[in-house]
Amino acid sequence: AQKITQTQPGMFVQEKEAVTLDCTYDTSDPSYGLFWYKQPSSGEMIFLIYQGSYDQQNATEGRYSLNFQKARKSANLVISASQLGDSAMYFCAMREGSLPNTGNQFYFGTGTSLTVIP
Amino acid sequence: DAGVIQSPRHEVTEMGQEVTLRCKPISGHNSLFWYRQTMMRGLELLIYFNNNVPIDDSGMPEDRFSAKMPNASFSTLKIQPSEPRDSAVYFCASSFKIADTEAFFGQGTRLTVV
Numbered sequence: 001a002q003k004i005t006q007t008q009p010g011m012f013v014q015e016k017e018a019v020t021l022d023c024t025y026d027t028s029d030p031s032y033g034l035f036w037y038k039q040p041s042s043g044e045m046i047f048l049i050y051q052g053s054y055d056q057q058n059a060t061e062g063r064y065s066l067n068f069q070k071a072r073k074s075a076n077l078v079i080s081a082s083q084l085g086d087s088a089m090y091f092c093a094m095r096e097g098s099l100p101n102t103g104n105q106f107y108f109g110t111g112t113s114l115t116v117i118p
Numbered sequence: 119d120a121g122v123i124q125s126p127r128h129e130v131t132e133m134g135q136e137v138t139l140r141c142k143p144i145s146g147h148n149s150l151f152w153y154r155q156t157m158m159r160g161l162e163l164l165i166y167f168n169n170n171v172p173i174d175d176s177g178m179p180e181d182r183f184s185a186k187m188p189n190a191s192f193s194t195l196k197i198q199p200s201e202p203r204d205s206a207v208y209f210c211a212s213s214f215k216i217a218d219t220e221a222f223f224g225q226g227t228r229l230t231v232v
């Protein structure tokens with residue numbers, strides 16, 4: 001089974017609108033971290049936001065928030081007030097932490113390409 | 119902090135040649151990851167190290183690929199001999215070895231094998 005699933009290859013959003021990028025994950029480890037990265041056309045990978053498995057509240061960083069639904073194993077990224085500069089590829093990732101014999105590598109999804117329309 | 123430093127940024131080489139990609143992780147980080155990104159396969163983990171020791175190299179495509187981390191501040195990914203299908207962007211990333219810390223990526227090396 002895939003550790004991280006991003007089902008939206010491409011998304012469009014009107015400038016100034018909010019958009020939700022979907023991410024579901026699969027793990028049996030009770031301790032894990034969820035991450036979102038942005039990759040603009042220039043190619044660099046930019047860390048956006050983190051959510052820990054034990055965090056009670058959804059993470060927020062400026063216009064980014066993470067809609068964490070633990071029972072559903074989803075960690076959707078919400079971008080509010082979209083800007084043209086938000087056009088990029090977005091990757092969801094997970095890192096497991098506590099079970100013996102599990103590594104600490106990052107599992108990445110296939111990404112969602114977001115286009116912000118003026 | 120200078121971040122993760124990769125060199126070279128771009129490499130064009132002929133098929134059959136040896137290619138060495140270099141990475142300097144962030145000082146203090148004890149996990150290092152090598153990824154390959156292509157349009158067809160997305161972001162693939164090739165190998166990662168904890169405390170300079172290779173932990174999982176199951177993502178290395180074949181014996182032509184090898185990676186080393188001789189010390190905490192330097193790692194190399196070598197392809198010998200290179201083939202056109204190795205053309206990709208290769209990223210190095212580093213992190214602390216705990217689940218609640220993000221990976222910091224280098225700028226990547228764009229490799230073209232002709």
